Amino acid sequence: MSGRPVLDVRRLTKVYGAGEAAVHALRGVSLTVQRGEYVAIMGSSGSGKSTLMNILGCLDVPTGGRYLLDGVDVSRLADRQLALVRNRRIGFVFQSFNLIPRTTALANVELPLAYAGVKAAERRRRAVAALSAVGLEGRARHEPNQLSGGQQQRVALARALVTEPALLLADEPTGNLDSRSTEDVLGVFAELNAAGRTIVMITHEPDVADRAGRLIRLFDGEIAEDSARAGAAA
Amino acid sequence: MSFGEIMRFAVRGLAANKLRSALTMLGILIGVASVILLIAVGNGAGKSVQDSIEALGANTITIGTAGGGGAGQPSSSSNALTVDLADALRDRSLAPHVASVSPVVTTATTLVFEGTDHAVNQLAGTTPSYFAASNSPVGRGAAFTDEDVTQGRRVLVIGQTVADELFGTVDPVGKQVTAGGALYTVVGVLAAKSEAGFNDPNDVAVAPVTAVRQTLTGYGSLTSILIEAASADQVSDAQDEATAILNERLKVTDPSNPPYRIQNASQLLATRTQTADTFTVLLGAVAGISLVVGGIGITNIMLVTVTERTREIGIRKALGAPRRVILTQFLAEATMLSLVGGGLGVAAALIGSRFSIVGVRPVVVPGSVLLALAVSVAIGLFFGSFPASRAAKLRPIDALRYE
DSSP: OOSSOSEEEEEEEEEESOGGGOEEEEEEEEEEEOTTOEEEEEOOTTSSHHHHHHHHTTSSOOSEEEEEETTEEGGGOOHHHHHHHHHHTEEEEOTTOOOOTTSOHHHHHHHHHHHHTOOHHHHHHHHHHHHHHTTOGGGTTOOGGGSOHHHHHHHHHHHHHTTOOSEEEEESTTTTSOHHHHHHHHHHHHHHHHTTOEEEEEOSOHHHHTTSSEEEEEETTEEEEEEEOSOTTO | OOHHHHHHHHHHHHHTTHHHHHHHHHHHHHHHHHHHHHHHHHHHHHHHHHHHHHHHOTTEEEEEEOTTOOTTOOOOGGGSOOHHHHHHHOOTTTOTTEEEEEEEEEEEEEEEETTEEEEEEEEEEEOTHHHHHTTOOEEEEOOOOHHHHHHTOOEEEEOHHHHHHHHTTSOOTTOEEEETTEEEEEEEEEOOOOOOSSSOTTSEEEEEHHHHIIIIIOSSOOSEEEEEESSGGGHHHHHHHHHHHHHHHTTOSOTTSOSEEEEEHHHHHHHHHHHHHHHHHHHHHHHHHHHHHHHHHHHHHHHHHHHHTHHHHHHHHHTTOOHHHHHHHHHHHHHHHHHHHHHHHHHHHHHHTTSOBTTBOOOOOHHHHHHHHHHHHHHHHHHHHHHHHHHHHSOHHHHHHOO
C-alpha cells in the first residue's frame, strides 16, 4: 500500500450548463485511493456519484480540479492520450453491461486488447484466460443475447480485466442483476481484490457496499462520509 | 492497431447486421446496374440504327415525301412520288451518275400458306434493281425480273424470318401463298441479314411493284424511291442530279422547302444517330435519377446505421478506441458496402446487357461503368464518414448515453 496512490483527486468540480441554469454536480471532491483498496461509493441519486465515476473513468472531463491517475494528470490530456489511458489503465464495468451486440463473448473481451495493438494469438490467449477467471470459459462463443444478465456482466468484467488495468471502476455493476447473479459478480470482485486489484464501485445497496473495504458517501456533490469497513474480503 | 485489423473489424461490423448490409448493397446494386444498363441500351439503339443504315448500302439515296407536309403545303397528288417520276429519274443524260432507280410501295400484309399465316412487317413492291440498291441479295431461288414487273406477275421473294414462320423446314421456292386475297408464287428467299435494328430486317417480302399495286396498295403514290449511285464517291453528284430533276418535275418554286425528302445513307445516318443520341441522353438522365435516388437510400441507411450505433461507438471509446480507429472502421464499412454493391451492380449490368432489351442489344459504355461505380462509392464514403466522424468526436459519455 505504499508508493503513489492509484487515484489522487483534488477539489474536483463539475458543472453542467451555464449561468442560472448551471447544475453543480460535483462541488470540490478530494479523494485518494491506494493500490489494492476496494472502495464503494454510495449516495442518493443526484448526489454526483455517477458524474464522479465517469470522470474517474476518463469518459467525461471535470470542470475544475486535478485528477492524477497512477501519478499522471489526466485532466490535461488530449483526446488521443485519453483513449490510451482508458485502454491501458482503466477497466470499466457498466450497470447495463454495454457489450457489443451480435459479437461473441470472446470477441468482446478481445476488443480492448485489439485497440491496444496486441497480436491475435496473444489476444486470444489472454481473452480466454480472462473469461475463465470469471468462470465463463464455456461461453466464449456465445453472443450477448444468448447469455443471462449475470453472465453478460461477468463477460464485461473479463473485458475490463483483460488489459490488467491499474484501476477497476464499476458503476452499479449489480444494479440490473438478480440476487444470485449479484452474488456471482460480487464474488468475482472479491477474488480480484484479494488478488491485489484496486476497485472503485458505485452502488445503491448497503449489503453490496458492505463487501468493500472502504465506504464513501456522497451528498450534494461533496463527500459526506469516508470510513473504513471491516467486512472486506470476508 | 493495424490496418488489416480494422478491416477485420469492419467485416465483422457488416456481418453483425446481414440484412441491413444486404439491403444497402441492393440499393447500390440497383442504382449502378440501372445506370450502366440504360446507357448501354441507349448506346445499343444508336449502334443498331447505324448498322441498319449501313446495311442499306453506302451508295443508296432515298427519296420520300416530306414528312406530313409543311403548313402551307397540303400533300396534293401533284407533288406525290409517282412511277412517272421514278422513270424520269432514270435518265442517262440528265442523271449520268444514277445507276438504278427503284420505285417502292410498302405495305404490311398477312401471308397465308396452307392454313399458316404470318403478318409481314413490310411487303415492298418494287423493281429488281431494289435488291442491289437495298443491299438485300437473294439467297435461295431467284429474284424476279424486269419482265415480271412489266407483266405484273404475282411472284414473291421473302425474307428469312417469313420463310421460317410460314414454311418451317419446307423449301418455300415454288410454293404459293396468299397475300390480300391474291395468290403469289414464291420464287426466292433473301439472304439472312444480321438482326441489328428495332425491326427484324428479315421479316420482309419483295414483289413486283405492278403486282403489289394491283392487288394490295392500289394505284396511289409511291412510298419512296430508291436511287443507287454508280459508286460511293458519286453519291452527292447523283443526289444533285436527282434533286434537279425532281424540282423541275414537281415545279418546286422554293428549293429550300421541297415537297419531297431526299437523303443519302450518310445523311440518314446523321439524322438517326442524332435521334439515338438524344435517346441515350434521355435514358442516361433517367438512370442518373435512379442513381441519385439510390444514393439517397444509401445516405439514409448510413445515417441510420451510424446513429443507431452511437452507443456502440461510445462503448468502443470507453474501451480505449482512438477516434481515428473508429472513423476508419466506419469508413471501411461504408466503402466495402458501396464497393461490393457497386461491383455486383456492374456484374448484374454486364449479365443483363447480354440479353436484348425491348428489341435492342445493349452495348455497354466503359465510361458509364466507371462513372456509376465512382458515384456510388463517393456517396457511400461521404454519407458514411460524415455521421461517423460526428459520432467519433463525441465524448464517450455522451455517446454512451445516446438513445
